[in-house]
Amino acid sequence: xxxxxxxxxxxxxxxxxxxxxxxxxxxxxxxxxxxxxxxxxxxxxxxxxxxxxxxxxxxxxxxxxxxxxxxxxxxxxxxxxxxxxxxxxxxxxxxxxxxxxxxxxxxxxxxxxxxxxxxxxxxxxxxxxxxxxxxxxxxxxxxxxxxxxxxxxxxxxxxxxxxxxxxxxxxxxxxxxxxxxxxxxxxxxxxxxxxxxxxxxxxxxxxxxxxxxxxxxxxxxxxxxxxxxxxxxxxxxxxxxxxxxxxxxxxxxxxxxxxxxxxxxxxxxxxxxxxxxxxxxxxxxxxxxxxxxxxxxxxxxxxxxxxxxxxxxxxxxxxxxxxxxxxxxxxxxxxxxxxxxxxxxxxxxxxxxxxxxxxxxxxxxxxxxxxxxxxxxxxxxxxxxxxxxxxxxxxxxxxxxxxxxxxxxxxxxxxxxxxxxxxxxxxxxxxx
Amino acid sequence: xxxxxxxxxxxxxxxxxxxxxxxxxxxxxxxxxxxxxxxxxxxxxxxxxxxxxxxxxxxxxxxxxxxxxxxxxxxxxxxxxxxxxxxxxxxxxxxxxxxxxxxxxxxxxxxxxxxxxxxxxxxxxxxxxxxxxxxxxxxxxxxxxxxxxxxxxxxxxxxxxxxxxxxxxxxxxxxxxxxxxxxxxxxxxxxxxxxxxxxxxxx
Numbered sequence: 001x002x003x004x005x006x007x008x009x010x011x012x013x014x015x016x017x018x019x020x021x022x023x024x025x026x027x028x029x030x031x032x033x034x035x036x037x038x039x040x041x042x043x044x045x046x047x048x049x050x051x052x053x054x055x056x057x058x059x060x061x062x063x064x065x066x067x068x069x070x071x072x073x074x075x076x077x078x079x080x081x082x083x084x085x086x087x088x089x090x091x092x093x094x095x096x097x098x099x100x101x102x103x104x105x106x107x108x109x110x111x112x113x114x115x116x117x118x119x120x121x122x123x124x125x126x127x128x129x130x131x132x133x134x135x136x137x138x139x140x141x142x143x144x145x146x147x148x149x150x151x152x153x154x155x156x157x158x159x160x161x162x163x164x165x166x167x168x169x170x171x172x173x174x175x176x177x178x179x180x181x182x183x184x185x186x187x188x189x190x191x192x193x194x195x196x197x198x199x200x201x202x203x204x205x206x207x208x209x210x211x212x213x214x215x216x217x218x219x220x221x222x223x224x225x226x227x228x229x230x231x232x233x234x235x236x237x238x239x240x241x242x243x244x245x246x247x248x249x250x251x252x253x254x255x256x257x258x259x260x261x262x263x264x265x266x267x268x269x270x271x272x273x274x275x276x277x278x279x280x281x282x283x284x285x286x287x288x289x290x291x292x293x294x295x296x297x298x299x300x301x302x303x304x305x306x307x308x309x310x311x312x313x314x315x316x317x318x319x320x321x322x323x324x325x326x327x328x329x330x331x332x333x334x335x336x337x338x339x340x341x342x343x344x345x346x347x348x349x350x351x352x353x354x355x356x357x358x359x360x361x362x363x364x365x366x367x368x369x370x371x372x373x374x375x376x377x378x379x380x381x382x383x384x385x386x387x388x389x390x391x392x393x394x395x396x397x398x399x400x401x402x403x404x405x406x407x408x409x410x411x412x413x414x415x416x417x418x419x420x421x422x423x424x425x426x427x428x429x430x431x432x
Numbered sequence: 433x434x435x436x437x438x439x440x441x442x443x444x445x446x447x448x449x450x451x452x453x454x455x456x457x458x459x460x461x462x463x464x465x466x467x468x469x470x471x472x473x474x475x476x477x478x479x480x481x482x483x484x485x486x487x488x489x490x491x492x493x494x495x496x497x498x499x500x501x502x503x504x505x506x507x508x509x510x511x512x513x514x515x516x517x518x519x520x521x522x523x524x525x526x527x528x529x530x531x532x533x534x535x536x537x538x539x540x541x542x543x544x545x546x547x548x549x550x551x552x553x554x555x556x557x558x559x560x561x562x563x564x565x566x567x568x569x570x571x572x573x574x575x576x577x578x579x580x581x582x583x584x585x586x587x588x589x590x591x592x593x594x595x596x597x598x599x600x601x602x603x604x605x606x607x608x609x610x611x612x613x614x615x616x617x618x619x620x621x622x623x624x625x626x627x628x629x630x631x632x633x634x635x
Contacts, residue, residue: 206472206516252466252518256464256518257518258518258519258520259515259516259518259520260518296464296465296466321467322466322467322471323466323467323468323471323518324468324471325467325468325470325471325472325516326471326472339471340467340468340470340471341467341470341471341476341482341484342467343465343466343467343484346470346481346482346484346485348470348471348476348477
């Protein structure tokens with residue numbers, strides 16, 4: 001990877017999710033050189049974990065494939081996977097950056113044939129599926145992985161399995177001697193697109209995410225619908241593998257709560273409304289299937305209102321205006337029971353369900369005040385785009401700046417790309 | 433109805449009154465009606481109006497219903513609501529503030545046992561600076577008349593004898609003066625505190 005050449009007219013994009021990919025493509029297609037670094041072995045980020053997009057209910061893999069092809073084919077974009085920013089110093093037009101690349105143990109000769117995975121027996125947790133299933137320790141991160149190249153989990157290095165994997169490879173693609181690499185380079189501007197992580201649901205003590213099997217997060221629910229996910233595309237209860245038909249959604253799980261996330265995460269209302277349509281997809285007209293949404297207020301803003309109305313018309317779906325106070329579990333059936341008071345009439349309820357989905361909000365994956373170089377943080381730890389950033393050439397993009405849905409994240413990234421391009425043009429102008 | 437009468441009808445004097453005069457009352461407008469406090473209250477079934485509803489009634493200007501209600505007297509200070517409130521409202525304190533305000537205006541329900549206990553307890557401790565347990569419990573037994581008091585005392589006699597045997601109850605407490613050394617100092621301090629509160633709240 002020593003062939004990465006960067007100058008102070010290069011834009012560094014940190015994070016290869018939908019925001020980072022967008023910013024990289026936009027910048028490259030405007031004629032700028034771009035280095036895109038991604039911590040995971042594959043591009044795609046959180047969007048690659050989603051089953052469907054709202055409001056059109058199309059599959060993210062479609063648009064993702066187009067983006068990945070544009071990136072991989074563009075001569076001005078260099079993609080470095082398994083790479084993190086170690087240090088960043090300097091000012092707009094002149095940043096020195098140190099990158100650290102973790103060993104993949106598989107080189108570019110890999111054809112993704114899968115023989116190495118066949119040959120070994122060790123299994124490790126699969127973070128792409130939120131550890132709800134395991135995969136072989138030689139693996140392709142996702143079916144849509146870009147680059148299409150296998151990875152060896154570091155835990156098998158030095159074991160018999162590693163040797164087996166190497167022996168099985170017909171293309172001489174496995175290199176067990178790979179080491180962590182450090183790379184220093186010079187760039188003119190940085191687009192910070194490290195995105196979000198789902199808020200840690202276990203911190204919401206009364207909901208018992210860490211105690212009750214049948215309480216899952218909205219992101220886990222997305223994985224359950226994926227045919228390649230942990231349940232093979234079926235809505236199965238984690239406790240006993242039975243089909244979950246009576247499902248509750250709890251909104252503002254962590255969001256709009258000064259004990260957890262101060263901000264409204266904006267996407268979770270639409271995400272839950274979208275997820276109610278998964279029941280129709282899974283069970284058709286089955287009368288036993290039902291979705292109940294517990295909410296403070298539904299924030300389906302502007303054009304999403306239509307989608308909200310459509311879901312409201314679905315007789316499978318009902319709404320209860322109440323923030324659930326706590327969840328208990330029936331010992332026998334392991335059914336979660338929701339307790340609270342309905343704001344409309346102040347009636348108490350104790351409602352039993354097959355499965356509860358917590359609509360958890362967004363936490364920034366990297367806290368803005370840990371980035372350095374004058375990057376300002378807002379009260380929730382996202383990059384504060386409104387702070388006085390005169391002289392700062394690091395621009396937040398997508399969910400690194402706020403809790404955003406995909407549509408807004410992409411808009412936001414295009415804006416960040418334009419800001420970075422302006423810095424590069426200024427630098428280039430000064431040198432000419 | 434004349435114009436001023438309409439204005440008066442819709443002007444929310446009660447919310448302002450609560451904000452100015454009730455302990456922690458200025459938090460009431462922060463409530464977003466999510467319902468976690470009501471759902472988290474272990475005695476919620478016993479409340480006619482859970483905290484969430486009380487806040488809404490205050491905003492709706494239902495002065496008589498709120499101040500005459502016995503709901504906030506049901507609060508046992510378990511603090512579940514404060515811990516869980518997503519907006520960090522000090523709900524327990526607001527409930528006690530409302531109860532205290534209603535009591536001082538003479539609007540609190542006269543027969544409410546919590547209010548009567550609170551009054552007996554306060555008179556007991558304010559006199560000598562220490563709680564005289566025997567006087568306190570006898571006061572409670574006999575608050576509904578002599579006959580009732582005897583009945584309650586008989587019902588509790590085993591507990592009382594047990595306490596007596598283990599030295600937990602001093603039968604002479606009824607006649608002993610007891611209490612702290614500087615009783616008049618305490619009275620003065622309490623009087624001054626009340627004066628300050630009255631001036632601040634404009635009673």
